[in-house]
Amino acid sequence: MKRRAEPFWWSLFGAGGVMSAMFLPVLLLFFGFAVPFGWIDVPAYEGLRTLLDMFLVKLLLFAIVALSFFHWAHRFRFTLYEGLQLHRFSRTIAFLCYGIAILLSVFACYVMFVL
Amino acid sequence: METIEIEVFRYQPEKGSDPAFQTYEIPLNKDWVILDALNHIKDHIDGSLSFRWSCRMGVCGSCGMVVNGKPVLTCATFLEKFAPGPVRIEPLDNFPVVRDLVIEMSDFLDKLQKVKPWIIREEEGSTEEEYLQTPSQLADYKQYSMCINCMLCYSACPVYGLEPGFTGPAALALAQRYNMDSRDQGNRDRMEALSDDTGMWQCTFVGDCSAVCPKNVDPAGAIQRYKVEGATHWWKTLLLPYGKDR
Ligand code: SF4
Numbered sequence: 152m153k154r155r156a157e158p159f160w161w162s163l164f165g166a167g168g169v170m171s172a173m174f175l176p177v178l179l180l181f182f183g184f185a186v187p188f189g190w191i192d193v194p195a196y197e198g199l200r201t202l203l204d205m206f207l208v209k210l211l212l213f214a215i216v217a218l219s220f221f222h223w224a225h226r227f228r229f230t231l232y233e234g235l236q237l238h239r240f241s242r243t244i245a246f247l248c249y250g251i252a253i254l255l256s257v258f259a260c261y262v263m264f265v266l
Numbered sequence: 267m268e269t270i271e272i273e274v275f276r277y278q279p280e281k282g283s284d285p286a287f288q289t290y291e292i293p294l295n296k297d298w299v300i301l302d303a304l305n306h307i308k309d310h311i312d313g314s315l316s317f318r319w320s321c322r323m324g325v326c327g328s329c330g331m332v333v334n335g336k337p338v339l340t341c342a343t344f345l346e347k348f349a350p351g352p353v354r355i356e357p358l359d360n361f362p363v364v365r366d367l368v369i370e371m372s373d374f375l376d377k378l379q380k381v382k383p384w385i386i387r388e389e390e391g392s393t394e395e396e397y398l399q400t401p402s403q404l405a406d407y408k409q410y411s412m413c414i415n416c417m418l419c420y421s422a423c424p425v426y427g428l429e430p431g432f433t434g435p436a437a438l439a440l441a442q443r444y445n446m447d448s449r450d451q452g453n454r455d456r457m458e459a460l461s462d463d464t465g466m467w468q469c470t471f472v473g474d475c476s477a478v479c480p481k482n483v484d485p486a487g488a489i490q491r492y493k494v495e496g497a498t499h500w501w502k503t504l505l506l507p508y509g510k511d512r
């Protein structure tokens with residue numbers, strides 16, 4: 152059977168959809184509203200830092216962030232390709248969208264594991 | 267008696283005129299469906315009007331049209347719902363029009379063929395042999411077998427509108443109808459045919475097909491399940507390169 156890339160990108164897209172739907176609302180509610188509006192006490196920096204130093208937490212955060220990029224890339228690719236009828240540029244569009252997602256993921260990886 | 271205005275899409279190529287809407291005033295009969303209204307026009311006002319229908323009971327799938335912008339079975343949609351009118355009746359979207367409300371459906375028929383909608387066995391058994399099935403095995407695919415080929419989903423699908431090559435909702439759901447049949451062994455054949463650029467991956471999960479389907483086939487759901495299978499298959503052949511699937 153001829154190998155095609157589509158199922159690969161779709162897997163990342165699907166995984167990104169699940170991840171962002173499951174975790175982003177909670178994270179946003181917590182760090183975007185609850186903490187800044189003072190609904191709960193600001194968590195101590197030390198506590199958060201210790202949490203973030205755990206490898207599994209890093210991995211999870213990285214997965215949420217990176218997969219969400221790929222979710223975006225896939226959606227945006229089809230939006231450009233079909234929504235704007237840019238068939239002629241389908242390869243360039245795919246290259247750009249997934250390329251951006253890959254670059255951003257590498258950056259996320261750097262922030263998470265190297266910095 | 268109360269009346270209602272019906273605006274019907276007319277196209278009569280032999281007259282050489284452009285497509286246009288023609289308005290008819292007809293009785294607003296509470297018992298009528300849209301198809302009765304069309305038949306009233308044809309029988310009493312204008313015999314030249316063309317449209318397809320047969321069973322009048324939501325079974326044959328031939329009376330699909332776009333009514334006030336939405337694809338419906340005209341034999342299952344009451345006229346009164348649209349009072350005080352006017353009601354606009356057009357042929358199904360995304361298909362070439364042959365005449366008035368009649369569309370050219372050969373593209374759809376080709377696509378049905380493409381998914382090999384029959385039971386495939388690796389080896390043919392004897393004709394005496396029966397392939398038994400439990401009720402739960404039947405339940406696995408029954409929903410997908412309810413399709414009446416009305417093409418409402420193709421009319422509603424924006425991807426099919428933009429990419430005429432797309433295999434489309436009903437045909438992909440039909441593939442799943444056979445893939446999930448315990449008697450069938452053709453999953454791999456179909457996967458091959460439907461993983462190309464016109465197959466399941468072209469679907470962007472808009473979901474309008476399932477919203478308009480009169481038989482609750484849920485083609486959108488069928489395609490998403492198919493994608494999960496396709497992706498699993500892809501990873502399997504990557505990670506287990508010497509597996510039987512290759
Ligand atoms: S899937 Fe539903 S809408 Fe599509 S052709 Fe079959 S019955 Fe009609």
Ligand code: FES
Pocket residue numbers: 319320321322323324325326327328329330339340341342
């Ligand atoms: S006439 Fe048969 S489905 Fe409407």
